[in-house]
Amino acid sequence: MRKGFKKFLAATLTVAMTAALLAGCGGNSSDSSSAKSDSTKEGGIEPCTITYYGGWTGADLEKMQALVDDYNSSQDTVTVEFTSLQWSDIFTKFLADYQAGASPDVVAMHTFEMGQFVDMGVLDADQVKALDLSESDYVKTAWDGCKYEDTLYGVPIDLNMHALYYNEALLDAAGIENAPQTGDELIDTAMKLTVDANGRNAAEEGFDKNNIKQYGFGFLQNHHTFYQTYAMMNQQGYNPFTDDMKEISLDADKTSKAIQFVEDLIYKYNVTPVGEKSPIDDFKAGNVAMIIDGNWQLSGLSDVSFKWNTAEYPQIFDEKAVWGASELLAFPASKNPDENKQAAAREFVKWLSENSAQWALSGQIPANVQSQEDSEKLPGIDAFYAEMDYVKFLPANPLSVSLFSSKAPSPILTMAQDATLNNKDAGEITSQFEKDLNDVMKNN
Amino acid sequence: MKRKQGRVAALFLLPYMIVFTVFRLGPSIAGLFIGFMKWNIAGIPRFAGLENFKRLFTDQYFMISLWNTFKFFILTLPPLIIFSLLLALLLNQKMRFKSVGRVVSIIPFVLIPAVVGIIWTWMYDNNFGILNYYLKEMGQSKIQWLTSEKVALVSVAVVVIWTYLGYNMVLFLAGLQGIPHDLYEAAEIDGATKVQTFFKITCPLLKPVASMVITLTLVNTVQLFDQIYVMTAGGPGTSTLTMVQYLYTTAFQNYDLGYGSAIEVAILLILVVLIKLQNSILKVDEEA
Numbered sequence: 001m002r003k004g005f006k007k008f009l010a011a012t013l014t015v016a017m018t019a020a021l022l023a024g025c026g027g028n029s030s031d032s033s034s035a036k037s038d039s040t041k042e043g044g045i046e047p048c049t050i051t052y053y054g055g056w057t058g059a060d061l062e063k064m065q066a067l068v069d070d071y072n073s074s075q076d077t078v079t080v081e082f083t084s085l086q087w088s089d090i091f092t093k094f095l096a097d098y099q100a101g102a103s104p105d106v107v108a109m110h111t112f113e114m115g116q117f118v119d120m121g122v123l124d125a126d127q128v129k130a131l132d133l134s135e136s137d138y139v140k141t142a143w144d145g146c147k148y149e150d151t152l153y154g155v156p157i158d159l160n161m162h163a164l165y166y167n168e169a170l171l172d173a174a175g176i177e178n179a180p181q182t183g184d185e186l187i188d189t190a191m192k193l194t195v196d197a198n199g200r201n202a203a204e205e206g207f208d209k210n211n212i213k214q215y216g217f218g219f220l221q222n223h224h225t226f227y228q229t230y231a232m233m234n235q236q237g238y239n240p241f242t243d244d245m246k247e248i249s250l251d252a253d254k255t256s257k258a259i260q261f262v263e264d265l266i267y268k269y270n271v272t273p274v275g276e277k278s279p280i281d282d283f284k285a286g287n288v289a290m291i292i293d294g295n296w297q298l299s300g301l302s303d304v305s306f307k308w309n310t311a312e313y314p315q316i317f318d319e320k321a322v323w324g325a326s327e328l329l330a331f332p333a334s335k336n337p338d339e340n341k342q343a344a345a346r347e348f349v350k351w352l353s354e355n356s357a358q359w360a361l362s363g364q365i366p367a368n369v370q371s372q373e374d375s376e377k378l379p380g381i382d383a384f385y386a387e388m389d390y391v392k393f394l395p396a397n398p399l400s401v402s403l404f405s406s407k408a409p410s411p412i413l414t415m416a417q418d419a420t421l422n423n424k425d426a427g428e429i430t431s432q433f434e435k436d437l438n439d440v441m442k443n444n
Numbered sequence: 445m446k447r448k449q450g451r452v453a454a455l456f457l458l459p460y461m462i463v464f465t466v467f468r469l470g471p472s473i474a475g476l477f478i479g480f481m482k483w484n485i486a487g488i489p490r491f492a493g494l495e496n497f498k499r500l501f502t503d504q505y506f507m508i509s510l511w512n513t514f515k516f517f518i519l520t521l522p523p524l525i526i527f528s529l530l531l532a533l534l535l536n537q538k539m540r541f542k543s544v545g546r547v548v549s550i551i552p553f554v555l556i557p558a559v560v561g562i563i564w565t566w567m568y569d570n571n572f573g574i575l576n577y578y579l580k581e582m583g584q585s586k587i588q589w590l591t592s593e594k595v596a597l598v599s600v601a602v603v604v605i606w607t608y609l610g611y612n613m614v615l616f617l618a619g620l621q622g623i624p625h626d627l628y629e630a631a632e633i634d635g636a637t638k639v640q641t642f643f644k645i646t647c648p649l650l651k652p653v654a655s656m657v658i659t660l661t662l663v664n665t666v667q668l669f670d671q672i673y674v675m676t677a678g679g680p681g682t683s684t685l686t687m688v689q690y691l692y693t694t695a696f697q698n699y700d701l702g703y704g705s706a707i708e709v710a711i712l713l714i715l716v717v718l719i720k721l722q723n724s725i726l727k728v729d730e731e732a
C-alpha cells in the first residue's frame with residue numbers, strides 16, 4: 001500500500017510539475033485586441049494589436065510607456081504592446097523573433113545601429129516611404145541619420161548629445177563668472193575647482209593631488225571617452241569614419257592630440273578622478289564641479305539641492321563639434337507580412353513622431369520640429385539645443401556595433417581606457433586603435 | 445523491487461530531464477553544428493567548414509580571453525577549495541552558534557549574482573567606495589580595484605570566492621558528516637594527532653566529495669558570467685575578458701553565431717580536459 005502510494009505520488013507530482021513547466025513555456029499571447037474587436041474600422045484599419053520594441057530603461061522607459069498608453073487610449077482600433085529591454089537584449093530578441101517569423105511591427109534603435117540591420121535585410125524601407133514624410137518636418141541631422149545609402153529606413157524621434165553640466169554654486173564661490181567655452185578655459189576653471197583636503201586648488205602651490213576632496217571636472221571613462229575624442233577629432237575638421245568604410249588609416253597627429261587632451265585632464269592637471277564610474281552621481285553629490293554628460297540626465301536633476309546649469313560642449317580645437325546620436329523608429333521586414341498590421345504600425349509611428357513633445361520630458365530633444373516647438377523645455381536643455389547645428393553622429397556602418405561597441409572587446413573601449421586608466425602614450429594608443437579597428441573590419 | 449524503485453526515481457527526474465534536454469542539451473548540440481556555419485541569426489546559415497575553428501587560432505581576443513580564463517581559474521580554484529574545506533572543518537566542530545555560522549556562510553551564494561556585482565562595484569569605487577575610504581583612513585593609497593588592468597581580475601576573483609565559499613563549505617560539511625565517528629575515536633585511542641587524523645582519515649574519505657567540489661568549482665569559474673558582466677564587462681581594456689564574456693559579445697552583440705558556437709566548443713573541450721586531468725590526478729593518488 002505504501003509503495004503503491006509512493007508511485008502514485010511520484011506520478012502525480014511529475015505530471016503536475018511537467019504541466020506547470022509547459023504552461024510557463026507557452027506563448028503569452030495576451031491579445032488584448034479582443035477588447036477592441038467590436039470597434040469599427042478607423043482609417044481603413046481593422047482592429048488589431050501591434051508589437052513595439054524599444055531599449056529604454058529607467059525614467060526614459062516610463063515616459064515612452066506613457067506615450068504608448070496615450071496612443072492606446074486615444075483610439076479604439078489599434079492596441080500597441082510595448083516591450084523594452086536593454087538595447088543589446090532587445091535587438092537579440094528582435095532578430096530571434098524575425099527568424100521565427102514573428103517580427104515586431106515597430107522597433108526603435110540608434111542611427112549608428114541601423115546599418116547592420118539594413119545589411120542583414122531585416123528592415124523595410126518601403127513602409128517608411130509609404131508614410132510620405134517631409135524632410136522639412138524634422139531636424140536635418142536626425143533625418144540624415146536615418147538614411148543608409150540614400151534610402152530612408154526609419155523615422156527619427158529624438159536627438160541626444162553631450163554638453164557641460166556645471167555646479168553654479170561652486171563656480172560662484174570660486175569667483176568664476178561663466179562656464180568655460182574653450183579648452184584653456186576648461187583647464188583653468190577645472191583647476192580652480194579641484195580642491196584638496198587642505199583647501200588648496202590645483203592651480204596653487206602646495207596642492208596635494210593625493211588628497212583631493214573635490215574634483216573640477218568629470219566624465220565617463222568608458223566608450224563615452226571615445227565619443228569625446230570623436231568630438232575633438234571633428235573639432236580639428238577631421239572625421240575618418242564613414243558608412244561604407246572597409247579599412248581605416250587614422251591621422252596620427254589629430255587623433256593623438258584629441259587623446260592627449262583627455263589624458264592631460266587626469267594625469268597632468270589632476271582635475272578628473274581616475275576611473276570615474278558615475279560622473280552624474282558624483283556631480284549630484286557635489287564631489288565634482290563640472291561634468292560632460294548627455295541630455296538624458298536632465299530629468300534626474302530636478303531634486304538636486306544646489307544651483308546648476310549647462311553650457312555647450314567646450315571648443316577645444318578649431319571648430320565646434322560635439323558627439324551625438326539619434327533614436328529612430330524602424331519597420332522590421334516580415335516573412336509573413338500582414339498589410340493591416342503594417343498600416344496600423346505606420347499610423348502609430350506617425351502619431352508618435354507628431355506627438356513626441358511629451359518625450360522631451362525625458363530630456364530628449366524631439367526630432368520632429370513641431371513637437372520640439374510644442375514641448376515643455378526642461379531646465380538646462382537650451383545648451384543642447386544650441387549644439388544641434390554642429391552635432392556629429394557616428395556612421396551607420398554595418399560593423400558600427402562591433403567597431404563602436406560599449407562592451408569588451410571593443411576598439412573604442414580599449415582606446416578610451418588606455419588613455420584614462422593606463423595613461424599610455426597617445427601615439428601608441430592611436431596606432432593600436434587603428435590596428436584594432438582594421439582587425440574588426442577584416443574579420444567580419 | 446529495484447526496478448520499481450528505478451521507475452519511481454525516473455518519474456521524479458522526468459521534469460528536470462525535460463527542462464535539461466530542451467533548454468541545455470538541445471541548444472548545446474545545436475551549437476556544435478552552428479560552429480560550422482556562418483550565421484547572423486537573421487539570415488540563412490551558410491556552411492563555412494572549419495573557418496570558425498581556424499579563426500580561433502588567429503584571433504587575438506580569443507587568445508586574450510583564453511589566458512584570462514586560465515588566470516581566473518588559478519586565482520579562484522585553490523582558495524575556493526582550501527578555504528571552504530577549512531570553513532567546513534571549523535563549522536563541523538562542537539561549538540556555539542555553528543548553525544548561525546553555517547547560515548551566514550551560504551548567504552552570498554543565494555544572492556542574485558547581478559546584485560552581488562552591483563554592490564561590490566560600489567564598494568570598489570576608486571574615489572567614493574568604502575574600501576578605498578578605509579584605506580585612506582589607514583594612511584594607505586587608493587587602489588584602482590576595477591579600473592586597473594593589473595588588479596581588476598583579482599578584484600573580481602575576490603567577489604567570486606566570497607560568493608561560492610559557502611556553497612562549497614556545505615558540500616564539504618555534508619562529506620565530513622558522512623565519515624563514521626568511530627574511525628576518529630579509534631585513531632584517538634591509537635594516539636594519532638589531529639594532523640595525522642586529518643591526512644590519514646579525513647582526506648581519503650573526503651576524496652569523492654572533494655572531487656565533486658573541484659569539478660563543480662572548475663565548471664562554475666570557467667563559465668562565470670554575471671558578476672564579470674556587471675562589474676567590468678570584460679574591461680578595463682580586455683583584462684577581465686573571459687571566454688564566456690567573449691562568447692556573449694561575439695554571439696549576441698556582434699551577431700556572429702557561428703564563431704560564437706566555435707568559442708563554445710573550445711570552452712567545452714577545455715572543461716573536458718581539465719576535468720579529465722583532475723580525475724586522473726586523484727586516481728593516481730589512490731593507486732599510490
